[in-house]
Amino acid sequence: MxxxxxxxxxxxxxxxxxxxxxxxxxxxxxxxxxxxxxxxxxxxxxxxxxxxxxxxxxxxxxxxxxxxxxxxxxxxxxxxxxxxxxxxxxxxxxxxxxxxxxxxxxxxxxxxxxxxxxxxxxxxxxxxxxxxxxxxxxxxxxxxxxxxxxxxxxxxxxxxxxxxxxxxxxxxxxxxxxxxxxxxxxxxxxxxxxxESTTTERPPRREWLTAPLIGVLITSSGAIFVLAGMEVSLVAALQEQGQIQWTGPLVIVMCVASLVGGFIYGGLTHAPTPRTLMAALGLLSIPVGLATGNLWMLALLLIPANFLAAPVIASTGEVITKLTPPSARGEAMGLQGSAFTLGAAAGAPLAGFMIDHTSAGWGFAITGATGATIAAIGKLLDRRAAKTPVNA
Structure with a gap:
C-alpha cells in the first residue's frame, strides 16, 4: 500500500x-x-x-x-x-x-x-x-x-x-x-x-441495473447483515458473561479495526474484489462465537472480521461508480443505501432469534455463515452474466 x-x-x-x-x-x-x-x-x-x-x-x-x-x-x-x-x-x-x-x-x-x-x-x-x-x-x-x-x-x-x-x-x-x-x-x-454534467441522456434502468450490479448490491446488503448480527451477538455474549459494561469498549475495538482496515485498503494499488472481502468477512465472523466465554479472546477475535468492514463497504461503492452511468448514479447509490438498510434489518433479528433459542456463539455463526453464502450467491450472478463490465 x-x-x-x-x-x-x-x-x-x-x-x-x-x-x-x-x-x-x-x-x-x-x-x-x-x-x-x-x-x-x-x-x-x-x-x-x-x-x-x-x-x-x-x-x-x-x-x-x-x-x-x-x-x-x-x-x-x-x-x-x-x-x-x-x-x-x-x-x-x-x-x-x-x-x-x-x-x-x-x-x-x-x-x-x-x-x-x-x-x-x-x-x-x-x-x-x-x-x-x-x-x-x-x-x-x-x-x-x-x-x-x-x-x-x-x-x-x-x-x-x-x-x-x-x-x-x-x-x-x-x-x-x-x-x-x-x-x-x-x-x-x-x-x-x-x-458528466454535460451528459443529460439517461439510459433505461434495464440497461444499467444489470446482474453484476445486482450482485454488488447483494454484497452490500450482506456486509451490513453480518455486521448487524455481530453487534447483537456481542451484546448477548457480554450479557451471558455478566460483562455488559464492556459493550462500549468492545464496540470501539470493532470500529478501530475497521478504520485500520479501511486505511490500508485505500492505499492498495491492487485490491481484492468486493465478493472476496464479503466472503472473508462472513467466514471470519464465525469463529468469534467460540470466544463468548472469555472477554479478552472475544475482543481479539472481533478484530480480523471488523478489519474488513470498511474495505468491503468502500469496494462496493467503487464498483457501483464503474457500473452505472453518471445520469443514474444517484439512484444506484440510493439502491445501495436500501441494500444497507435491509441488510441491517435482517441481520439483527436473525442473530437475535438464534441467540434466544441457543446461545450468543450461534448468533455469530449463523450471521457469518449466511454472509459467506450471500457472497457465493453474488458470485453465481456474476458468472451468469453474459458480459461483465468490471470485475465485481
Missing part, C-alpha cells in the same frame, strides 16, 4: 471541505435511531418492543425512499433533495416530543421516505471530485468517516438523553439535521464532474 495516495487525494480542490461537511452531516443521522429508541422507552414508557417498531417503520421508509431520493438528485440536483429533506426532518424532529406513540410510528415512516441520504450523497460528491484512479482511496476515506460518525452519534444521543431528557435530545438532533441541510444547500457540492 502507498500512504501517499491519501495526501494526493486531500490536495484535490474541494475534498477536505466536502469530507468535513459530510462527516458533520452524518453524526446527527447516526444519532437519530438511538434518540428515538430512548424517547419511546423513557419518555413514552412503551418498552423496547414498541421502540423497535418505530425503528422498523423508519427503516422501511428509508429503504423505500433512498432510491427515490437518489433519482430526484439525478433529475433535479442536490439542492432540491436537500431542501425537501431539511423541511420534512425539521418538522418531524421539532414536533416529535409532543406526538403520541401512534402518530410517532406513522411519521417516523413518512420522514424515512425523505430523510437526507447523507451516506449516498457523500459517495456521489467524492466520485464527482476525484479522478477514477483515485476513487478507491477517496471512498476508503469516506468509509472511515462513516465509522467515526457511528462512534460519535449514538454516544452523543445517550449523553444528551441521560444528562438532560429525551425532548432535548430530539430537538438537538433536529437542529443538527436542519443545520447540516442548510450547510449542504449553501455549499452545493457537485454530484457530477464537469464532463
Amino acid at each position: 502507498n500512504p501517499a495516495n491519501y495526501l494526493s487525494v486531500l490536495r484535490l480542490p474541494g475534498i477536505r471541505q466536502a469530507m468535513l461537511l459530510m462527516l458533520l452531516a452524518r453524526i446527527p443521522t447516526t444519532a437519530s435511531g438511538m434518540t428515538l429508541t430512548l424517547h419511546v422507552v423513557l419518555a413514552l414508557d412503551k418498552g423496547y418492543g414498541a421502540a423497535g417498531l418505530v425503528g422498523t417503520a423508519s427503516t422501511i421508509g428509508i429503504a423505500m425512499g433512498a432510491p427515490l431520493m437518489g433519482r430526484l438528485t439525478d433529475h433535479k440536483g442536490l439542492r432540491t433533495v436537500v431542501l425537501l429533506s431539511t423541511v420534512t426532518e425539521g418538522l418531524f424532529w421539532f414536533t416529535a416530543p409532543a406526538l403520541p406513540y401512534s402518530v410517532l410510528l406513522v411519521t417516523s415512516f413518512l420522514t424515512g421516505l425523505t430523510i437526507l441520504p447523507v451516506m449516498s450523497i457523500g459517495r456521489q460528491v467524492l466520485t464527482a471530485l476525484v479522478p477514477v484512479d483515485q476513487r478507491r482511496t477517496a471512498l476508503a476515506m469516506d468509509s472511515m468517516a462513516v465509522e467515526v460518525s457511528y462512534m460519535a452519534g449514538p454516544a452523543l444521543a445517550v449523553l444528551l438523553t441521560t444528562s438532560a431528557n429525551s425532548r432535548t435530545a430530539l430537538w438537538t438532533v433536529g437542529a443538527a439535521m436542519v443545520a447540516a441541510g442548510l450547510a449542504l444547500y449553501a455549499a452545493n457540492p457537485p454530484v457530477k464532474n464537469q464532463e
